[in-house]
Amino acid sequence: MSNDTYILTTKDFTILEAMCDNWQGRNDRLVALCRHKIQKAIVVFRDDLPGDVASLNSRVRFRVRGGESDIRVISTGQATGPVGLFLPITTLRGLALLGLREGQKIAFENTNGVAETMLLEAVEYQPEASRRERQMIGQEAGTSPLRPHLRLVSGGMDGRHGQLTGASDGFDDPGPSAA
Known part of the structure; x- marks a missing residue:
């Protein structure tokens, strides 16, 4: 295994700890x-994660043993989607990529005992960086990131003057079947 350090968000670090604790x-x-990653990890808040680091749900481009590039989304293994789209951290390759920076390599033994070297070429999408970009756009536009979803319209009930319709017997609860 590599002696490099890995950068993990607090969430990613916690997930790895849980994986190691439940190793059965x-x-x-x-x-x-998993234990190596935890020991060598630099843990940061999601807002402090550099944009070139592979985190959970990041789309990454990488090479194994100098072969052709492959693109996958690092996942927890719980995602359901097209085969070949996700690379779960419950696999050696998925776990190996987690926390790497662009250009960083990691060496490990695969399940057959053969040495593998992986190179993270690029982080094509990172949820933490995307979140920061959306916040910056919201701040530049002068709007709050949490805009109200309800808009009051003056005169929206013209002609009704506050009258509400209901059942003639005064009971207007449709019951559980309406849910």
Whole structure:
């Protein structure tokens, strides 16, 4: 394994800790890599995560053993979607990419005991960076990120003057079938 450090958000770090604590059913190499990541991690808040770091739900471009580039979304393994779109951290390759910076390599033994080296070429999408960009756009436009979803319109009930319609017996509860 590599001696480099890894940058993890508090959320990603907590998920790795839970994975290591519940190691039952996982292979020894996965647990060893998980513990290595935790020991070498630099933990940051999501707002402080550099945009070139692979975090959960990031779309990354990488190479394995100098082969062709591959693009995947790093996931927790709980996502359902097209085969080949996600790379769960419950696999050695998915876990290896988590916390890497663009251009950083990591070496580990795969499930067959063969040494693999992975290179993170690019972080094409990172949820934390996207969130920061949306906040910046909202601030530049002079609007609050939490805009109201209800707009009051003057004269919206003209001609009704506050009359509400209901059942003739005064009971207007439609009951559970309306839900």
